[in-house]
Amino acid sequence: LSVGVSPHVSPSNQPTLESTHRQRGLSTGVKVLIGVFTGVGVLVLLILLRYYRVFNSHWRNNTKGATNVEMFLESCGHLTVQRYKYSDIKKMTNSFKETLGQGGYGSVFKGKLKHDGRLVAVKLLNESKGNGEDFINEVATIGRTNHVNVVSLLGFCTEGVKRALVYEFMPNGSLERFIYNEKTSDTPLGWEKLYQIALGIATGLEYLHRGCNTRILHFDIKPHNILLDEEFIPKISDFGLAKLCPTKESVVSMLVPRGTIGYIAPEVYCKNFGGVSHKSDVYSYGMMVLEIIGGRKNIDATVENISEIYFPKWIYNHLKQGLNYLEGSEEIYKDETTKKMIIVALWCIQTQPADRPSISKVVEMLEGNTEDLQMPPNPFQDPLSISSPNHENNFSRR
Template identity: 65%
Template sequence: MGNHPNVEVFLRNHESLAPKRYRYSDVKKMTNSFKDKLGEGGYGGVYKGKMLDGQMVAVKVLSETKGNGEEFINEVASISKTSHVNIVTLLGFCYEGPKRALIYEFMANGSLEKFIYNGNPSTNGRLGWETLYNIAIGIARGLEYLHRGCNTRIVHFDIKPHNILLNEDFCPKVSDFGLAKLCTKKESMISMFDARGTPGYIAPEVFYRSLGGVSYKSDVYSYGVMVLEMVGGRKNIDVGVDRISEIYFPHWIYNHLELDELGLQGLMSEEDRVNARKMIIVSLWCIQTKPSDRPPMCRVLDMLEGSLQSLPIPPKPFLFSPARSMKDSSTTSEL
């Protein structure tokens, strides 16, 4: 398979924006022939590498079977327009026949996913509450920048713990823009022909258009689900729990928030307790079923950084069950 004409045209038209282009032989050299694998995803593998100047990088090698280059274009197009401390930096790319790779700054602590679930054997335990709170704020800043701060609004469409990378200081960076959509500031709604994202984090309007159009508020929903998972140390939908009332975590946490009996682990101080409660209230606002009821990310930041007393308690969330396959998504119903 040769280079896809769409991709070559795109790269020519965006030459001034696109990062440095590398040959496949360079990529092989910098990764020591793909020796040190950091992870694997639906798109292909990620390998640790080193630039000639000594800078450590993460090289994402896209699977050769992946379509006509749409995800590759998405990633280069969207991330090339960004420059923010909470967005991962794309340093270069390779596009040579079927060989495609994206070269990112290396993030020493890997993905957030490794640090937030209780009983995860791959880590030394959960992060402290101050770190979790700062990570939630950092991700919110990154998303607020994508939605409002850069020249073209970018909706990510795949916000989840796996796609949040952490540097050596646990500063979070939004990564993986393969499903992102670019839209002008004037466009409030996005036309979509396919449900995109990861089950469990996809906003209900992506399936049920009657709830409202698909917009940047879909990222707000995914952010809310993720922050609830950070607080609870468990997946949003957990089929491993015994009682049916506890399967859908937002309901459990909402009911216990009202009773002030959250029983969260590791709260060391009053400040931790206040920040945990703020994270919960904010995330419950973010997962409201109707997009119009969800706050924009600038308001999310205000709420997280403001006083707990000023935060109104949101309405109880509806159960939108995204755990099933996308084709078999159920209707929304309140428990």
């Protein structure tokens, strides 16, 4: 037997070189397409997974925040302020028609109470702040207060992540409007009025530190947070960073610094300067009073003279020489009341907390005679070289 190729097999049935390459090319193209679709699918899946995690985390935080707020409200028992529905908030603000101000906390709208027609300011907190800490701080602190120099909280609203606070309306807005733009203000404030405002703020702080059952530390005293009524009586506002402190405890614990740059006391961001206490509010108050005096921010790089960039240091150097040497500013500093405010403010911004007076002492100094005030030590020396035992004996226990 012989084995051979059948003569009936046609050459066309045999795979050619061209068809083999075509099949291989088709197979490679399919593989590329499969790889592309697989990669895109994995990418989409990762994006969806990431979105789910973010959404789930946001939902959990909001849910946890809402729970924390409700637990806090239950622990407070019967509150003296009224709780509103979110629909009531929309009605009293006419669907948030007129905006009074905006900030990192949210927005403030003008409103009117239905039962008595009284004008109010409604602060609508951002929903992104889902932990409810700012809201709890406001209700826990200002809800306990009743003082002519502290803004009154009239009511609140909390529905899920929607939170609002209802305050008495202050027609003259914030203090910063009058001290930074006094030349363009419709009603420029004289030095006597500015002195009364400074004294009123100090009196309000004294009430927070000593007049309540639980001491309230504000931690954000600045012109923006001082509101003025129709008679320019100052009201301390915005207690979102406030902290309750038992009156017997002089130092409070703080994990994260709080406040506004330019007004924060050194010990708030650096423990080497001492413990955080009511003296931290005193420092902020002093920096604010210096801005009232200067009619400008304490740090201003646009001034002509380099020595005037940091106003507190500039004013201290001139105070040490005597206010008669303030060229071009005689109309500001000739008044004894103004000189008194400068001296008190410089005492308040001492680097060491023990060297600062308590806010009660500040009120006493403002109400007293200028001749009775001592020259404050230089608050701009090297902190390590500052040691004033005589001053510490005067103020550390007050």
